[in-house]
Amino acid sequence: MSAPIQAKSMSTALSRVDGPLKVTGTAKYPAEFVLPNLAYAFLVMSPIAKGTITAIDSSAAEKSPGVLAVITHLNAPKLAEPPNDEKRVGIRIEQRDPLADDKISYGGQYVAAIVADTSEDARHAASLLKISYAPEKPALRKEDAIEVEKPKKHLDRDLQKTKGDVASALARGDLVKIEHTYSTPTETHNPMETHATIASWDAPDRLTIYDATQYVKGVQGIVAQAFGLPRDNVRVICPFAGGAFGCKGPVWTHTILAVMAAKVVNRPVRVELTRQQMFSGTGHRTPTFQTIALAATRDGKLQAIRHHSEMVTSPVGDRVEPCGIGSTNVLYDAPVIEFDHVVHTVNGSQPSFMRRPENVPARMRSSARWMNWRTR
Numbered sequence: 001m002s003a004p005i006q007a008k009s010m011s012t013a014l015s016r017v018d019g020p021l022k023v024t025g026t027a028k029y030p031a032e033f034v035l036p037n038l039a040y041a042f043l044v045m046s047p048i049a050k051g052t053i054t055a056i057d058s059s060a061a062e063k064s065p066g067v068l069a070v071i072t073h074l075n076a077p078k079l080a081e082p083p084n085d086e087k088r089v090g091i092r093i094e095q096r097d098p099l100a101d102d103k104i105s106y107g108g109q110y111v112a113a114i115v116a117d118t119s120e121d122a123r124h125a126a127s128l129l130k131i132s133y134a135p136e137k138p139a140l141r142k143e144d145a146i147e148v149e150k151p152k153k154h155l156d157r158d159l160q161k162t163k164g165d166v167a168s169a170l171a172r173g174d175l176v177k178i179e180h181t182y183s184t185p186t187e188t189h190n191p192m193e194t195h196a197t198i199a200s201w202d203a204p205d206r207l208t209i210y211d212a213t214q215y216v217k218g219v220q221g222i223v224a225q226a227f228g229l230p231r232d233n234v235r236v237i238c239p240f241a242g243g244a245f246g247c248k249g250p251v252w253t254h255t256i257l258a259v260m261a262a263k264v265v266n267r268p269v270r271v272e273l274t275r276q277q278m279f280s281g282t283g284h285r286t287p288t289f290q291t292i293a294l295a296a297t298r299d300g301k302l303q304a305i306r307h308h309s310e311m312v313t314s315p316v317g318d319r320v321e322p323c324g325i326g327s328t329n330v331l332y333d334a335p336v337i338e339f340d341h342v343v344h345t346v347n348g349s350q351p352s353f354m355r356r357p358e359n360v361p362a363r364m365r366s367s368a369r370w371m372n373w374r375t376r
Contacts, residue, residue: 018240027240030210031196035268038198039068041261042122043254043271044112044129045280046104049138049347053102053111057130061114064128066121068265071113073099077260080228083251090222091215091250093283094350096316098253098260104133105315106349108280110253115261115269138347142289142312145344154322154341161329164336169304170295179293184361187285189354190278191243197258200268206233211255213238214248222251223259245355247282254281283352286311286321288361302332307339314350318343321351323361 021027058070076099083092098110112129116122139146151159170177198210207229213219216236224231241248254271262269273281288311295304309323324339 022240029193029196029240029242030198030212030238031193031270031272033198033210033237035198035200037267039115039117039261039265039267039269040119040122041113041115041258041269041271042119042126043110043257043273043277043281044114044126044131045277046107046109046111046133048104048133048135049107049140051104051133051135053104053131054134055130055132056112058112060128060130061125064116064121064125066117067114067125068117068267069113069115069261070125070129071099071115071257071261071264072111073101076100077263079226079256081225083222083226083256090218090220090225092222093250093319093352094253094314094316095318096253098256106280106347107138108277108349109316110257110281113257113261113271115265119270119272140346140348142310142344142346145312145346146315147345149343149345150340151318151320151343154320154325157322157325159320159322159325159341161324161340162338164304166293166304166306166336166338169336170293170306172295172303174297175295175303176298177293177295179291181289181291183290184285184288186287187354188279189245189247189282189284190275191245191247193242194273194275194278195248195252195254195282196270196272197255198268198270199255199258199262201262201266205229207259208235208237209255209259210237212241212248213251214241214244214246215250218249219251219255223255226256227259227263246353250283250352252282280349283350283354285354285361286313286319286351288321288323290323290361302334304336305332305334305338308342309340310342310344312344312346312348312351314348315345317350319351319353321361 056072061070114122114126196212200208211219216238219236220234224234258269258271291308293306296302307324307328311321313319328339
């Protein structure tokens with residue numbers, strides 16, 4: 001039996017056993033594993049934000065040296081189940097099946113996977129692939145949204161909540177009032193290590209995945225479900241993660257495509273995203289537009305708070321930034337409080353959670369509005 005772990009003070013220096021491996025460059029990250037007969041896939045992105053694919057000419061790409069397969073919606077294997085089904089452990093924020101059809105929902109959406117003997121061969125062949133589109137006018141701003149909704153819940157918590165009559169409180173003439181709209185920009189993760197996946201089918205019903213992930217059990221659950229495998233038959237390996245900020249928690253499309261490509265060519269396949277692909281393929285924090293109204297007595301005691309939040313999401317998901325949860329209803333108290341959330345669907349890539357607990361954009365605004373109030 002091992003000795004019990006002794007309690008240590010916060011100031012005690014602890015050995016970072018992985019430190020020497022990382023600083024000497026000997027730590028092995030998922031993309032650095034070399035498997036026998038390894039092939040490489042390059043993912044082709046849509047240049048339009050909305051529309052349909054009208055034709056694909058893959059003849060030149062298929063004849064290019066080293067090319068093993070050109071996978072598009074015309075020949076992609078169908079998944080056993082949609083990978084966003086909640087029956088399995090895992091996080092799937094972009095809910096569209098990869099290469100499912102000819103519909104384009106956002107710029108940068110993957111429209112093909114080129115598999116070749118080398119990464120250079122795959123990338124060159126991608127430049128030879130000819131895809132024709134019928135573009136449509138995309139919705140790129142919340143003012144032009146495809147759909148506007150006020151969802152009721154986020155992870156079983158209320159997104160629309162009222163305590164008391166806020167309108168009446170804000171109309172009172174004896175209170176001091178302030179109201180401002182604050183905005184936060186789109187923010188992207190982009191850790192030093194880009195996303196990468198190596199998929200190897202060890203048998204028709206057994207799979208090994210080397211994946212840049214924070215959540216190996218989540219990858220196991222989502223992939224097992226998508227490809228109809230027993231969960232124990234999917235092994236996921238990630239010795240080190242070179243930065244993540246939250247974007248390596250969900251299972252993104254490239255991981256599903258790596259597994260699919262390995263199945264098609266019957267060889268291990270590596271997919272490593274470019275820096276450009278990280279901006280559209282691995283999530284980001286949605287921009288937010290938050291209108292805050294406060295009413296207080298002249299000695300500074302809050303009497304009413306109203307927090308109206310707007311954000312955008314993608315047609316391929318339904319992500320909500322829960323600005324009012326954990327901020328308006330927690331940080332400050334008042335006899336009457338109201339918060340609501342409005343989500344605008346636009347033709348952008350899928351937002352996700354990002355490097356923090358929920359509602360950081362709201363808490364930044366909460367601090368700003370209170371400091372503005374106290375300094376008046």
